Amino acid sequence: MSLSNHQPTPVAATAVEMVATSLSKAFNNRPVLRGINVTIRRGEIVAVVGHSGCGKTVLLDNLTGLLQPDAGSVRVVDHSRADRPLIEMIGLDSDRKDQIRLHWAIVFQHNALFTGTVYDNCALWLREHTTLNERKITARVREALASVKLDVDDVLHKPRESLSGGMAKRVAIARAVATDPAVIFYDEPTTGLDPVVSGNIHELIWNTHNRPRQGGEVRTSLMITHDRELLRRLSPRVVMLEGGIVVFDGPYERFLLADVPAAKQYLEHMPALNARPAE
Numbered sequence: 001m002s003l004s005n006h007q008p009t010p011v012a013a014t015a016v017e018m019v020a021t022s023l024s025k026a027f028n029n030r031p032v033l034r035g036i037n038v039t040i041r042r043g044e045i046v047a048v049v050g051h052s053g054c055g056k057t058v059l060l061d062n063l064t065g066l067l068q069p070d071a072g073s074v075r076v077v078d079h080s081r082a083d084r085p086l087i088e089m090i091g092l093d094s095d096r097k098d099q100i101r102l103h104w105a106i107v108f109q110h111n112a113l114f115t116g117t118v119y120d121n122c123a124l125w126l127r128e129h130t131t132l133n134e135r136k137i138t139a140r141v142r143e144a145l146a147s148v149k150l151d152v153d154d155v156l157h158k159p160r161e162s163l164s165g166g167m168a169k170r171v172a173i174a175r176a177v178a179t180d181p182a183v184i185f186y187d188e189p190t191t192g193l194d195p196v197v198s199g200n201i202h203e204l205i206w207n208t209h210n211r212p213r214q215g216g217e218v219r220t221s222l223m224i225t226h227d228r229e230l231l232r233r234l235s236p237r238v239v240m241l242e243g244g245i246v247v248f249d250g251p252y253e254r255f256l257l258a259d260v261p262a263a264k265q266y267l268e269h270m271p272a273l274n275a276r277p278a279e
């Protein structure tokens with residue numbers, strides 16, 4: 001059953017959320033991104049796919065300003081302003097970048113939970129970036145943990161080290177959800193997880209995407225994945241990287257039939273890539 005067939009897709013505003021133009025990045029003179037052009041529209045679910053090492057995480061890091069590209073442009077919507085202007089990220093000072101990033105959340109490939117309890121992990125951002133008092137923060141954290149189907153009373157005060165892989169991934173998603181982001185990035189949210197946990201995460205991504213933000217705005221979701229079942233269920237727009245460029249960009253249904261040798265070969269390799277250990 002496809003999640004996308006039995007739930008409404010959000011009214012996709014056609015406004016642009018993020019545009020990368022001629023984006024290039026090399027490490028030690030070895031090019032990884034060689035002129036990426038991609039436009040993400042508000043309300044879209046986009047999956048970035050491609051062989052291991054092809055540059056998916058490097059692309060995400062360039063889009064989110066964690067890495068500085070060698071050439072090209074990344075324009076993003078500034079949700080801190082009512083008129084939602086598109087702003088060039090490259091060259092912004094770190095305070096201004098942080099201001100833009102306050103409206104995004106990133107679920108990292110290895111979760112990036114810090115030492116401390118589940119509550120500490122989910123509450124920190126709210127303490128630092130909102131005026132909510134601790135009682136309201138607790139309520140928000142509990143709601144976020146419940147939304148990822150965790151037993152809130154059981155996990156709230158558990159230390160990071162005691163979580164299973166699937167629980168840690170849920171906590172990482174709950175931490176992101178608690179911030180009510182306009183854009184949510186996921187780097188391999190189901191890699192190395194068993195099919196049942198993965199299935200739950202597919203639903204979480206879908207439900208989070210379709211839950212309107214406070215104020216009723218749609219969210220944009222961008223994920224990196226090797227999970228064919230995730231693609232089948234969410235039916236996102238697929239952007240495939242190969243050799244440092246975009247070799248396919250279109251609906252999942254077309255990706256399956258695309259006359260692109262790299263895509264055909266990659267589709268065969270997806271199950272093995274997705275099964276590899278997450279760490």
Ligand SMILES: Nc1ncnc2c1ncn2[C@@H]1O[C@H](COP(=O)(O)OP(=O)(O)OP(=O)(O)O)[C@@H](O)[C@H]1O
Pocket residue numbers: 027028032050051052053054055056057058059
């Ligand atoms: N900080 C860095 N310094 C040097 N090389 C790097 C750095 N970060 C990434 N690379 C290289 O860039 C290439 C792309 O890496 P990236 O992590 O984006 O791959 P990926 O497509 O996300 O792969 P996977 O599916 O395994 O996560 C790799 O060859 C990697 O070794």
Ligand SMILES: [Mg+2]
Pocket residue numbers: 056057058109187
């Ligand atoms: Mg990666």
